Structure formats: C-alpha cells, structure tokens
Amino acid sequence: MKVVEETPYRFRVEREGSMQVPGVVFASRALLPEDQALQQVANVATLPGIVGASYGMPDLHWGYGFPIGGVAATDVDAGGVVSPGGVGFDISCGVRLLAATVDRDELRPRLEALMDHLDRGVPRGTGRGGVWRVQGRSELEKLLHGGAAYAVEQGHGVPRDLERCEDYGAVADADVAQVSARAMDRGQEQVGSLGSGNHFLEVQAVDEVYDEPTAAAFGLRKGQVCVMIHCGSRGLGHQICTDHVRVMEKAMPRYGIRVPDRQLACAPVDSPEGRSYLGAMAAAANYGRANRQLLGQAARKAFADVLDAGLDLVYDISHNLAKIEEHDGRRLCVHRKGATRALPPHHPDLPDDLAPYGQPVLIPGTMGTASYVLAGVPGGQAFFSTCHGAGRTQSRHQAAKSVDGRTLRDRLQAKGIAVRGATWRGLAEETPDAYKDVDAVIEASVGAGLCRKVARLVPLGVVKG
C-alpha cells in the first residue's frame, strides 16, 4: 500500500487492485493510524458505485469492514451500494450538548450533589431499564417513526429542542416493518439509557471561545456549565445492523458483488435489500435520537432539583449514519462511520437562526482532556464531513493494564473532575491515555479544511457508561 503526503493534512492512499477510487486520509503525519485502518480505507474503495475517494478523518482508527472515522459516498443512480458496516452497529450514535443557566463558579459548591443525582438518574451498564418505560410494541413503533419529536410530543422535552436537533429530531422514511422482532425485543426496555463502552454523560464548562458571534448563536459563553451526552441506539441498532448484514451477505452474489471483508456486505441502494436496510436504519436513528432526548431530560431534572437551573439544547448530531444527499447534481448515499456531518453556512438543511454560522458539530474528547464545538465551513471536504472524537490508540486491555480504575478516579478528582463510573474496569478502559490527543485531532481537522473551531469544553464531572 502506497501512501503519499499531498499536504501536511492530506494523505493519498494510491489506487491499486480492485479499488475504484483512491483513499484520502485527512490527518497530520503524527496522527496517521495503524496499517489495519489504512487497509480498511483501501477496502472501502472497492465498493460498487463509490465516488470521489474513500475518506478517512483525522481520528481514523481500526474498525471492522469500514474503519472508524471513514466516509464513503456511492452514486445511487449508478448502482451504488449501501453497506450497514459503513454505518456501524451503533446506528445514529451521536452527541447532544445542553447549555446550563449557571456558570462553573455557581456550580462548584454543588458539584458532588449534582453528580450523585446524575449517578442515580442515568441508567447504564449491563441489563435492562431506561428512564422511559415505553408501553408495548405500539408505542415503540411510534417512537421509531417519530424519534425525539415523539418524545417531546409525549412531554419529554420542549418544542424548541427539535429546532436544535439534526433533522429536527427524526429522520423520514423509517420503515418499522424492516425491523426484526429481535431488534424490537432488545429496544423495548432501553429507551433512555447510556449503555457502556465509550458512552458517557459529562458535566462540562466552556473553557475557551474561539468565535464569539457563532458561540452566542449556538447559546454558549465562556465559563458556562454544559452537559454533553454521548450514546446511540443501544441493542435495537446493533440488532438491525446484525440482521441486515446477514441478509446482504446472502444477496450479494445475485448482484455480482464481492467484498474483501465480510463486514462490508452491501447491496445496491436501489434494491429490496438496500431499501429494507435504509428503512430499518432510519427507525434505529430515531430510537437513538429519542434515547438522547430522554437522557437530556434526566440531566434537566438533576439540574432543576439540585441547582434550580435550566438546560437549553445547543445541538444534537449523529456520527454513525448513511444519508441520501445531493452533491454536484448527483444523488449519493453518504456513509459516515465515526464521522460527523458538517454543513457549510446557508445550507438549506440548516434552521434559519443557525444558517449564517454553519452546522454545529459536537466532538467528545476524553475524560481528562477536552471536548469541542465546531462548525461546518464553505467548501468542506468529504461531502461536508469531519472527525467525531479523539480516536483510540490503545486496546481496552492495554488501557486497563496501564492504570487501575481507582487510581484514575483519584487522578481525575485531583484535577477537579468528579467521576461516577459503572465499574472500575470500565473506567480504566476509557483512560485518556488510550486516545489520541483531541487537540491534535481538532488542529488537523481545521487544518484540512473540514471545519472551524467555535468553543472548547473541559470536564467537571463524568458519568461513565
């Protein structure tokens, strides 16, 4: 595999073998990932109908099928495919940011009490149970159609929330008939739960503002307390991906498709299998958005009870999704797996009040470091996409061996960060040392022309899944 440096923030993986297009990785030399991830960029470039390039974002790392931090678009009208592996198991995994009516100085004396409330009020880890008990299949179906909009309709939030959600809280074209009974079973009792792994709810403070007018339009100011929620569509999304990968694997020979990795199983967008997946994926995306809406409500309750303070939604955006989008007059199926859409200013999909500034992009960092609010830029690359996080460098095993959960908790406490973990091991696996330097990832994202910086957030308290 030949990798050529085109600019300090853009590397080209030369086209070879059955690659239809080259690979392009936006990263600094220091951030270029392990060979397995670059090989996955090359593998994605073999998908039928892929256009432009198989892209990698600055936080690119080794996934399965697609790399994490991969973006690929296929031409729908030229037999382009959709691949569930290009979205990932956790469909519509994403980030929600809420801004509090209090500043960090006002919070300080009540931080521990707030964290204890959140610890009790945010379901996470193994097992069943979420903050919303959805009534039977019929209500779950309504939620799969309506997403966060259905949750708000049922009293879980305020109408303004939806104006600050990507797609206004629900994607269209959810087809519940394409969601298996097993997926429905798994989703029935998990609405409003974090899950585990790298998912979290953090209390943060705005540490630095890079662009005052944009930050003000997003509802952010220096010193303000925020809540960031990172989670997805739980068991339901995972089951949908599992089910549809199996179906597509069986269907591929009929379409004459061969892929270099089983997890890249795919089918033409315009085929029964492709349409079925996209309908089910949309249902899972709505589940993910409702899930974050409910967790946002749990945070609002904690802030109201402990601080008599409110939380306004800044934005909610996914980083695992496929979307049918129009680019240069072509209808493309854009897969973003561990990558965030970053629409430029005045894009028609943006609400009026955000249009002058570009789409808000939310980048969760690691527990001990920082998270970022970014915005889309004119001429954005990779179909208007950017990074999604810091990107792992260490395995969970390595991370847990490098530090004990209690030691890590003490270290974070010493820095003024209150931690409420589900388990000590789970905490250790998410040590900041296991990730790339988020500041370097953001610098590369901005340097590559993918986005611009709006604000930097630092953690005050962490509820770990």
Add this chain to the structure above:
Amino acid sequence: MSEPRAGHRTLPHTADTRVQAWGPTLEECLAQAVLGTVESFLDISGATVTERREVRLDPAEPPADRLVTLLDEVIYLMDVTGRAPVGAELTRDRAGPLARLDMADLAELPQIGAVPKAVSLHGLRVEERPDGWLCEVTLDV
C-alpha cells in the same frame, strides 16, 4: 497422546473485544467461545445458575456462521432476559447441533469489562487444526 486442553482468552483490539477460543472438538471450541465472550466483561466465579436455555444450531451452516449465530443469541438473551450464560455445553441430537446454556442473573455478576453488543464478521476465524479447533471473533462493545 493427551487430549488438547480447551480454553479461551481475549486478544488486543484497538476499540473492541477480540476473543480466541480452542478445544479438541468444534463443539468444545464454540462452548469456550461463549465463556470467553461472557468472561471478557463479567466475573462469573461466584455465579448462581437460575435457568437453562437451549439454542438450536443449523447443521447446514458453516462452523464460522454457527459461532456467530450462537454468540448473537447470547447477546440477545443478555438484553432481553437480563441473564448471561455462565456454563455452556454443545451436544448433538437427531435434529442437529444444540447448545445448552446455564444462565445467571446479570445483576448478580460483577462487571469487569465493556459489554458486547454485537458480533462482527471482520477477521472471523473458525478452523480445524491437527490438535483440535481454534476460533477468533471480534465483538462490538
């Protein structure tokens, strides 16, 4: 000649969990993969079995797909019953291969790692070797 031992362990993977299992027969290898999956995130040393579940496997499926079917079922059962297998045995009756899973309540088991939520087909291996069977599977966590 001594029988090859059966066992399991986790292998390094950047973001997820990779389980390796082995055994003298395919059945034992797959049973070890079930235990490897569960022990990658739960301490089952003090587990109390609360029910037994049976999972029917399709004899027409290749061994790798049988492994995926079995682990998919384990993950499904964890989400919908709140229980995880702490013992696994694979046998064969007239209808074909059958897995018997001894289940314990998740709430009673200390969690020591990230919870598997799906089985990936990336880098999936199930192979027969001179001394028995070996499998490797990546789990999304």
